[in-house]
Amino acid sequence: MVIEDILEGLKKKIEKNLPAGTTISNVEFEGPQLVVYTEEPRKFADNGNIVRTLAKNLRTRIVVRPDPKVLLAPEESIELINQTVPEDSGVTNYDFAPDVGEVIIEAEKPGLVIGKHGETLREITKKVGWTPKVVRTPPIKSRTVKNIREFMKKNHSDRKDILKTIGRKIHRECTSKDQWVRLTSLGGCREVGRSCFLLSTPESKIMIDCGVNVGSDDDMTPYLYIPEVQPLNQIDAVVITHAHLDHQGLVPLLYKYGYDGPIYCTHPTRDMMVLLELDFIDVAAKDGKRVPYESADVRNALKHSIVLEYEEVTDIAPDIKLTFHNAGHIIGSAVSHFHIGDGLHNVVITGDFKFGPSRLFNPAVNKFPRVETVITESTYGASNSMQPALKDAEKNLQRIIKETIDRQGVVLIPAFAVGRSQEVMIVIEEAIRKGIIDEVPVYLDGMIWEATAIHATYPEYLNNDLRRLIFQKGQNPFLSECFKPVDSNELRRNIIENPHPCVILSTSGMMSGGPIMEYFKAFAPNERNTLVFVGYQADGTMGRRIQKGWKEIPLSSGGKGSETVRMNMDVEIVDGFSGHSDRRQLMEYFKRMKPQPERVFTEHGDERSCIDLASSIHKRKKIETRALTNLETIRLV
C-alpha cells in the first residue's frame, strides 16, 4: 500500500470517528505525529476529548491544526488573547508560526495562561483560530536557547518538508515476513567514550547514541564504516540518550556522511547538544586540532531533531515505538525503552543513569510496561566501586569551602559545564543561604553559566523538591545573587588581580585547558587557596597529575614557550557528586526493576567493570548476562 492510500484510509477513519457536523480538510504525517487540518478549530477546541479519543483509536499521536485560511491576523489575535488571559499571567512575548498555525505565548506564570484543564487555551483557539502553546519565560536568558529558537523559526519551511518526509517513512507499511531483532555494538563496549548501538529488524534500523572518545586519537569514532550502518541514509532514526560528548559528539558527522533522518531526544538534550558540539569545534580549533565536521553540520542535525517528553510513546519506525524515561544523570538524560513489533520484544537502553539521591534530578526510572532485554552502563560496575553518600560529600565540600574562606583564601573548582556544576552550585547556595559559609561571590566561568541557563529554561526536568522550591516557594537557587557569571575578560582579569575570598567554578573539568588554567596559574602559589576536585580525573590529565602531588607544574603559555607553576595551594578531592550510579546503586536498579528482564548486557565502563557487573547480575538474578564487545551483533529475537 502506498503512503497516499494509508493517509486516505486514516482520513476516512477520522471522519467516521468525528462528532456529527465536524469536518476536516486534510491529514498529513509530520514526523511521528499525524496532523489533522480543519477549518473549524473552534469545534475541536470545544470538545477536548475528540483528539484524545482519535489518538487512542488510531494508536498514534495526533495534532489538530487550523486550516491557514481561518487564522485571525496576529495584531487582532494579540488583542483578543490579552483580553482572555488573566492580568497577572505575566505574558512577556507572542510568537506566531503560520506554518503550524501556532502562537507561542511566553509567560511568567504559564499555568494561568493554560487555565483549569486547558480551559483558557481552548478559549483562545475559539477566538483567534491559532493553536496556543505556552512556554515559561526563562528566569535566566540562555543565548543557546534563543539562537536555537530563532534558527528553527528561520528554517520552518525546510523543517516542514523534513518532518513530512520523516513522517511518511515512519508510517510506511511493514513488508517482511521474517521476525528478528538484532543489536550491533559500534562503540562504547568495555570502554567509555564513543557510545553507539544499532538496533535492527527486517523493517528498520535505529542508531542509539553516536559519541566521540575525546581521550583517544586512534579509537575516537565508533565503527561507522561497517556494513550494518552503511549507507547511513538507510538508518531510520538516531536516538540520543543525553547531551554528553561520549554519547552525541559525532551526530553532526552522520549528516555530513549522508544520514538524513530524525534525531530523537529530549528538549534539554537538543539544546545542550548544540552547545556542546559548537564548543567541541571551538576548543579543538584552539588546540590546533580539527573536529571531523563543521558548524553547518551541527545546524543540519538541529534541523532534523524531534524532541520528545518523558513517558511519551512515539512511533519512530513502522515497527518500533520509543519511550524516554528520566535517567537522573544530567538534565534531559533518558533511559530509552524500545517496543518492537506488536509485542515481539522490549529493549531498554539505560544510557548513563543515576539511581540514587541528587539535588537536581529524580532517580532513574526502572519500571516499564514490559522489558526483556536491558543494556546498562557500568561506569562504577566493578565490585569495589562504591561512592560516598551525597550527604557526606556535601558536608565535606561545605567544610572545605568554609575553612578556605575563613582564612581569606580562594576556592577553585574545576568542573564540567553540564551536570555536576549545577549540583555543586545548589550545595554552595544553600550553605550561603543558611549561613554555613560567609556571603562570598561564586564565580561561574566557561560554559557553566550557559548550561545553568538551560537548566533554568527547563525546570520540568528537575526533581520534585527543586521544582517545589522554585514554583511553590518562588525560590530558584540558580537565581541567587551569590552567582556571578564571568562574562568578560575584564572581570576574569579583575578577579585574578584583586584576590578576595570567593568560590570559582570553571571549565574544563579535568584541567586540560579552558579558563580554569588562568585561575590556577594565579592562585596555585598561595597556600591560603584550595583546589577542589569534585569529578573523576582521567589518567594523563593535568588534574590527575595534581592529584598525584606534583609540586612543580609545567604549563604551556600560548606560543611563548612554557612556564612552571609552583604548587602551594591546598588540594582536596570530594567524591560522591557523580552523576553515575555506583556499584550498589547499579545492583539496586536491577533488584527493583519491574518487570524483571530476561537478560542484561553491560557496556560503558572499563573492561573489568563491565565483566564484573555482568557476572554479579548473573549470580544474583540467575539471568543471562554478558559484557558486550564492540563490533558484535547479538540476536535478541
Place this chain on the structure above:
Amino acid sequence: MVIEDILEGLKKKIEKNLPAGTTISNVEFEGPQLVVYTEEPRKFADNGNIVRTLAKNLRTRIVVRPDPKVLLAPEESIELINQTVPEDSGVTNYDFAPDVGEVIIEAEKPGLVIGKHGETLREITKKVGWTPKVVRTPPIKSRTVKNIREFMKKNHSDRKDILKTIGRKIHRECTSKDQWVRLTSLGGCREVGRSCFLLSTPESKIMIDCGVNVGSDDDMTPYLYIPEVQPLNQIDAVVITHAHLDHQGLVPLLYKYGYDGPIYCTHPTRDMMVLLELDFIDVAAKDGKRVPYESADVRNALKHSIVLEYEEVTDIAPDIKLTFHNAGHIIGSAVSHFHIGDGLHNVVITGDFKFGPSRLFNPAVNKFPRVETVITESTYGASNSMQPALKDAEKNLQRIIKETIDRQGVVLIPAFAVGRSQEVMIVIEEAIRKGIIDEVPVYLDGMIWEATAIHATYPEYLNNDLRRLIFQKGQNPFLSECFKPVDSNELRRNIIENPHPCVILSTSGMMSGGPIMEYFKAFAPNERNTLVFVGYQADGTMGRRIQKGWKEIPLSSGGKGSETVRMNMDVEIVDGFSGHSDRRQLMEYFKRMKPQPERVFTEHGDERSCIDLASSIHKRKKIETRALTNLETIRLV
C-alpha cells in the same frame, strides 16, 4: 599503490631472482596466482627449482607460461610428444589451450608421462614450448566432467578476464588501520540446511557455503538480505566446503543477484556441485516447484570457480589465506582453514566431516599449523548420538543381502547419489568378489552412476587403501562387472517386469520421488524382497513412514489419481554408514586436535545437538564454546 605498480615491483623482484641470462616478458595476476610469461620456457624447464624458489621468496603461487610466440604448432607438437613419452603410457587424448600455453595430455598411466621428478614433462616443454599437464584417462566416462571441460574450453576468453579481475582484487593493497575479525551466521545454526557464514575483516568479506534448506518453504534460504552481505558484489570470495545442497544449493543465486567473484572449492566439489544444482532445478520442475535461479546462473557460477587442492595455501583476499584439508565426508569435502592477517588469527570451519573409518576416505584432518577458533558441525552432537561401528554395519548389510538373494529376492536400497552410495557399492563389490554373496547384478539408477563416474575421475581424493587397490593392484571396485548402470527406461522396465535376484541402488535417498519409487511399487508386494535403509530418513518423508511400519502405502501416480501399494516386503535399517562423525568421533576430533583451539562454536545440527556438543566440549576442554544462532555476529579478534 595501484595494482600496476605492484605488478611492476613484482616483475623487478623476479628478474633479480632469476639465474643470469633468463628473461621474462610479462607478469600478470590470474586468480590467486601470479603468471610469469617468458619467451624461454625451456630455460625454466631446465631448472625445476626456479619457480619453487620464486614462489617462496614472493610468498605467492607462481606459474610460468610460454609467451604465445614460442609455441610450436599443435600437429608438430603431438609428434614430438609421442616421441618423448614411453610407448606404454597409453595416451588417449591431447588438448591444446593456447590462452594458457598448456597442452593437456590424457593418459592411462600419467606417471609415465610425468617421468621421474617430472623429467619427461620438462623434456616435453623444451621440445614444444607448451606447458604439459597430465590427467588420468578416467576409467568411467562422466558426462558431467566432459560437459564441464567443454564449457570451460569454450569460455576460455571470458574466464581469462574473470581470473585477471579476481587476481588484481586479491592482490590489492590493504588500507585499514583497524584490526578485527568477525563471523556472521547467515544460516545453518541450530538447524541443518542453508549453511552460510560470513567472515569479515576491515579489508575483506568471505562467504563460506551458501546452502538451501530443501525441507522448508519458509526458511529455505540463508539471510542473504542483511546488510553484512549486501551488496553481494562487495564479497571477495565464496568458499564451498562440499557438494551437498545444504552447503552449496544457492550459490547460483548469488550470481543472479550481483555477486561476481570467485568460488573456491576442490575439483570434485566443483563438478559434483554442477551436477546437483542442475538436478535440483530438474527435480523441482517435475514437482511443479521452482528453484530461484536458472541453469544459466549455474553456468555463470562454474565460470567463476577456482579449484584448489588439499593442503595448498592460497591467497583469497589481501589479508586472508585459505587452505583446504580432507574432511572425509564425501568426495572433495574440505575442512577449511583461514589464516587472517599476518598471524593475526586462524579460523577452521569444519563443514561436514567424518573423523572415523570409511571405505572411501581418510579421516578428517585435525592438525593445523595454527588454529584459535573452530566452527564445527554437530549433526550427531547430542550426547546419545552414537552410531554402530562401520564393520558391524557392513556385516549387517552383507547378511541381509545374502539372505534375500538366497531366497531369490530383490534387495532395494534407496540412497543419495553422492557419498554413501559409493561406500555401499564397495561393500557389495567386496562381498561378491569374496563369494559371500552370489554373483548377482547390482543396478545403479538415478544420479548414482554419474556420481560414481566423478569418483572415478578423481581417485586422488579417495583414501590410501582404495588408491593402493586401484593403482597398485589395478583393481578398481567401481569398474567391477557386477555394476550395471540403468541408463534407459527400457532397462528399468525390464528389471521390473522380469524380477530376478539382484541389488538395486537408486535415488532419492528418502523415497521422496525419483526412480526408486517405480522399483518400490513393483517389489513391495512380494515378501521375498527386502527394502534396506542405509541413511537417515527425515520426519514426513515416505521413507520414515515405511520405517514406522505402514502396511498400505498410498502413492500418487502422475496425474492419474493415487494408487495404494500393499507392503509385504521385508524392511531393514542398517545404521553406521553415515558420512558424519558420531558423538564419540566429534569429541575425539577435538581431543586430538593440534594445536588446541581457544574456542569452539557449534552449528549444523538441531538445537539440542548443537547445545549439547558445545557444553560437552566446554566441560572437557575448559575452553570457550557456544552454540551459534543465525543472524548473530561474533567478534573473533
